């Protein structure tokens with residue numbers, strides 16, 4: 001079935017004979033490229049910097065997806081637009097978070113539902129990679145050994161990033177181990193690093209911060225004497241700047257979660273993203289002058 005689509009559909013001028021894997025966002029595309037090596041062509045539907053939760057696919061996206069050989073999505077309700085998107089396509093898709101133990105959203109809209117940002121734990125990312133190996137092997141059994149080998153090497157590098165993340169954040173003093181962000185996207189990272197998480201809103205789709213949401217974060221920052229707060233690259237940091245003004249906490253920097261940066265930016269890869277966030281958080285919390 002897949003063969004037929006590729007053989008007659010192709011991918012236009014860009015067609016280089018390789019099968020095409022589409023991911024829903026840039027972080028997954030980078031992971032998938034590490035597993036695929038040169039054997040598959042991997043592209044992301046959403047572009048760098050895009051808001052991915054409430055994304056609205058364009059007619060061009062749908063055309064592109066119809067010609068793909070495999071689509072990878074995160075699952076855990078990350079891509080609200082995805083079910084409708086694939087409903088009319090005859091392209092196989094795989095959910096890369098399958099097998100991850102989800103953490104639930106604790107407060108705000110969506111409370112009790114799975115937090116979708118499971119890739120922010122490198123331990124979970126290794127599960128994503130295993131799922132990609134399975135999907136790629138089904139798609140292209142000829143190169144299954146290469147996918148396995150690529151995955152093992154990549155998982156070793158992911159494991160090293162996890163160790164560095166834990167080490168970097170263990171330097172943060174016990175009474176400053178709080179991670180305050182715009183989106184509640186860091187539950188998995190906070191768990192790995194032993195941080196208490198506090199956020200303005202749970203999921204980026206409803207990014208109009210209410211005075212109540214901002215007030216609750218201000219209360220938290222004051223009560224815990226939190227030295228630094230953060231916001232993510234894909235949303236406006238204006239609500240967090242109000243927390244900064246009200247509390248005197250430092251703005252600790254931009255964190256990346258739902259998108260990589262451009263190739264010449266600070267986080268062109270998933271591994272760079274985790275390293276950047278761990279270093280930014282550790283630097284601002286441990287290094288803060290009070």
Ligand SMILES: [Zn+2]
Nearest residue numbers: 183185204258
């Ligand atoms: Zn998000």
